[in-house]
Amino acid sequence: MIKLQRLNKVYGKGAAAVEALRDVNLSINEGEFVAMMGPSGSGKSTCMNILGCLDTPNSGHYLFQDTPVEDMSRNQRALLRRHFIGFVFQGFNLLARTTALENVELPLVYRRIPRAQRHAQARSALASVGLEGREHHTPAELSGGQQQRVAIARALVTQPSVLLADEPTGNLDSARGHEIMELLSKLNREQDITIIMVTHEADIAAYAQRVIHFLDGRIQPEQGN
Amino acid sequence: MWWSALSLALKEIRRNLLRSGLTMLGIIIGVAAVITMVTMGNGTTAKITAQIENLGSNMLILRPGQRFLRGSRAAAKPLDLSDSEALRRELSSISAAAAITNRPMSIIYGNTNWTTSVTGMENDYVVVRNWAISAGRNITDGEQRAGAPACLLGETVRRELFSYQDAIGETIRLGKIACEVIGILTSKGQSTMGSDQDDVVLIPLRAHWRLISGGQNVSHIYLSGRDGVDTNKARRDIELLMRERRHIGAGDEDDFNVIDMKEITKTMTGTTEVMTSLLGAVAAVSLVVGGIGIMNIMLVSVTERTREIGIRLAIGALEREVQRQFLVEAVVLSSVGGMIGIGLALVASYFIAAAINIPLILDGSIILLAFFFSALVGVVFGYFPARKAARLDPIEALRHE
Numbered sequence: 001m002i003k004l005q006r007l008n009k010v011y012g013k014g015a016a017a018v019e020a021l022r023d024v025n026l027s028i029n030e031g032e033f034v035a036m037m038g039p040s041g042s043g044k045s046t047c048m049n050i051l052g053c054l055d056t057p058n059s060g061h062y063l064f065q066d067t068p069v070e071d072m073s074r075n076q077r078a079l080l081r082r083h084f085i086g087f088v089f090q091g092f093n094l095l096a097r098t099t100a101l102e103n104v105e106l107p108l109v110y111r112r113i114p115r116a117q118r119h120a121q122a123r124s125a126l127a128s129v130g131l132e133g134r135e136h137h138t139p140a141e142l143s144g145g146q147q148q149r150v151a152i153a154r155a156l157v158t159q160p161s162v163l164l165a166d167e168p169t170g171n172l173d174s175a176r177g178h179e180i181m182e183l184l185s186k187l188n189r190e191q192d193i194t195i196i197m198v199t200h201e202a203d204i205a206a207y208a209q210r211v212i213h214f215l216d217g218r219i220q221p222e223q224g225n
Numbered sequence: 226m227w228w229s230a231l232s233l234a235l236k237e238i239r240r241n242l243l244r245s246g247l248t249m250l251g252i253i254i255g256v257a258a259v260i261t262m263v264t265m266g267n268g269t270t271a272k273i274t275a276q277i278e279n280l281g282s283n284m285l286i287l288r289p290g291q292r293f294l295r296g297s298r299a300a301a302k303p304l305d306l307s308d309s310e311a312l313r314r315e316l317s318s319i320s321a322a323a324a325i326t327n328r329p330m331s332i333i334y335g336n337t338n339w340t341t342s343v344t345g346m347e348n349d350y351v352v353v354r355n356w357a358i359s360a361g362r363n364i365t366d367g368e369q370r371a372g373a374p375a376c377l378l379g380e381t382v383r384r385e386l387f388s389y390q391d392a393i394g395e396t397i398r399l400g401k402i403a404c405e406v407i408g409i410l411t412s413k414g415q416s417t418m419g420s421d422q423d424d425v426v427l428i429p430l431r432a433h434w435r436l437i438s439g440g441q442n443v444s445h446i447y448l449s450g451r452d453g454v455d456t457n458k459a460r461r462d463i464e465l466l467m468r469e470r471r472h473i474g475a476g477d478e479d480d481f482n483v484i485d486m487k488e489i490t491k492t493m494t495g496t497t498e499v500m501t502s503l504l505g506a507v508a509a510v511s512l513v514v515g516g517i518g519i520m521n522i523m524l525v526s527v528t529e530r531t532r533e534i535g536i537r538l539a540i541g542a543l544e545r546e547v548q549r550q551f552l553v554e555a556v557v558l559s560s561v562g563g564m565i566g567i568g569l570a571l572v573a574s575y576f577i578a579a580a581i582n583i584p585l586i587l588d589g590s591i592i593l594l595a596f597f598f599s600a601l602v603g604v605v606f607g608y609f610p611a612r613k614a615a616r617l618d619p620i621e622a623l624r625h626e
């Protein structure tokens with residue numbers, strides 16, 4: 001479903017240039033649950049942004065369901081994000097001064113879902129991450145972990161075919177973290193959602209079927225287990 | 226989608242109520258100024274037109290001397306009664322003609338006196354000047370021929386001499402001459418030039434000659450163009466006939482002149498119309514300035530909301546959807562401003578019209594135009610910021626802080 005071929009990403013120019021990804025090759029099948037690990041600054045978020053069609057590599061190919069993303073127009077990539085991808089950002093990226101419910105509804109608005117259905121779907125997504133009763137709070141009125149769960153609900157509410165989650169449990173206590181992981185595993189099992197997740201915690205990564213290790217922008221050869 | 230863009234825009238405007246209000250201020254003032262200026266201009270034009278028509282419709286005035294006085298007016302040959310008779314008899318483009326002569330005099334009734342101009346006139350004068358009789362009767366042809374001492378009083382003179390008393394049938398004195406009041410003229414009020422049109426005493430021309438001026442002097446001839454005939458044609462006819470009667474050679478200039486009240490109306494209303502357009506144009510400039518204010522605030526807003534735009538784009542908003550959101554916001558701002566401006570203009574026009582005593586003439590098309598223009602200002606000046614927002618790179622926008 002997802003294929004990266006000899007992907008390179010360089011930030012900056014000349015002496016200040018940072019090679020965030022070097023010759024990355026990666027292939028992920030439909031319905032897989034993959035975890036990415038690696039030290040800070042090793043290129044995990046950069047890779048996620050490219051997988052989420054938010055950023056473009058300097059060279060290499062990205063095939064999404066056999067379609068080369070680099071040949072798509074800006075609008076085509078936007079539509080791909082809208083209809084196939086759910087993204088949990090490392091920094092949450094919720095709309096400020098906007099309630100949790102409205103934040104979760106946002107992707108449904110762009111999918112032209114009627115208002116009533118939108119409300120219902122957003123409420124149940126919030127409930128699934130344990131946030132019932134917090135629908136009308138704005139991000140400023142929520143704790144870091146609660147904000148993170150709103151971000152997860154927003155990514156899940158559309159039932160995307162691919163869920164990209166950049167440290168989805170980074171701000172959660174381990175009990176909450178495991179609850180979220182149970183939810184993701186269930187979605188992966190029951191709805192066949194492909195999940196790619198970045199994490200620093202081995203016990204979180206253990207939920208995944210496969211772990212990819214990053215180091216200095218390169219993917220380490222997989223040590224079979 | 227348009228609907229959700231609209232509700233989003235309203236929400237955003239409400240969220241920053243003070244700033245939105247200040248942003249709209251330019252448009253509010255611009256629209257209010259345009260409509261108020263045009264309304265005032267139209268009212269003034271209407272008032273002037275009404276006043277001039279009140280002087281006498283299709284009125285032309287013939288007087289001796291050149292139009293632009295070169296040398297002495299006294300040198301020109303005076304007019305006489307046969308001129309008005311000939312004009313009346315020979316010109317089909319003329320419906321009435323009246324020779325008149327004036328003299329300021331002291332008018333006495335009992336122990337009140339009042340100084341005004343006593344006009345000796347042919348009966349057509351009442352017709353040409355559009356006067357009606359509010360009490361009593363008109364001067365008859367018999368009285369006219371005989372030069373009978375019968376007089377018509379303007380409303381001002383009646384009020385000054387008689388106040389609440391009945392004037393009809395009373396005898397007043399014009400200097401030393403006794404004269405019977407046979408009729409009162411309906412009030413016409415002030416003329417455009419500010420003179421009181423009701424401050425008159427009219428007597429038969431021959432009575433004036435016989436009892437007051439003692440000659441056969443005619444100072445002006447007042448004429449009415451026939452209804453449906455171009456007053457320019459009437460004027461040319463008068464000029465041709467008068468040149469012939471006064472034996473003016475082919476190359477020589479007229480030694481008389483004809484004033485066409487229509488021309489004066491046109492000149493005066495033309496002036497106020499030019500003033501109206503000018504003021505309207507100046508006010509329209511303020512609308513453009515208001516538009517620049519909107520652009521300014523929208524650009525600030527785009528910068529401020531870069532993260533929001535980034536989130537929307539990342540979630541799958543299309544360029545045109547983001548653009549529409551910001552464009553709708555600008556248009557809503559400017560057209561709400563336009564509506565408030567219209568309201569303000571209506572209130573301001575009402576009070577100003579009442580204060581300077583002109584009719585309130587609201588021009589729906591100008592109001593509509595001002596509104597559409599304000600919306601257009603939103604489209605034009607909102608386009609650039611909206612474009613800027615839509616073109617943002619999602620990942621760059623998300624990193625913005």
Ligand SMILES: Nc1ncnc2c1ncn2[C@@H]1O[C@H](COP(=O)(O)OP(=O)(O)OP(=O)(O)O)[C@@H](O)[C@H]1O
Nearest residue numbers: 011012018020039040041042043044045046047090
């Ligand atoms: N916008 C940018 N401009 C310049 N350099 C960048 C930019 N974004 C990332 N980098 C650099 O690219 C490298 C990879 O960054 P990335 O965010 O992918 O790391 P990461 O693996 O997600 O780290 P963490 O675990 O801390 O989130 C880092 O060295 C970082 O400094």
Ligand SMILES: [Mg+2]
Nearest residue numbers: 044045046090
């Ligand atoms: Mg990261």
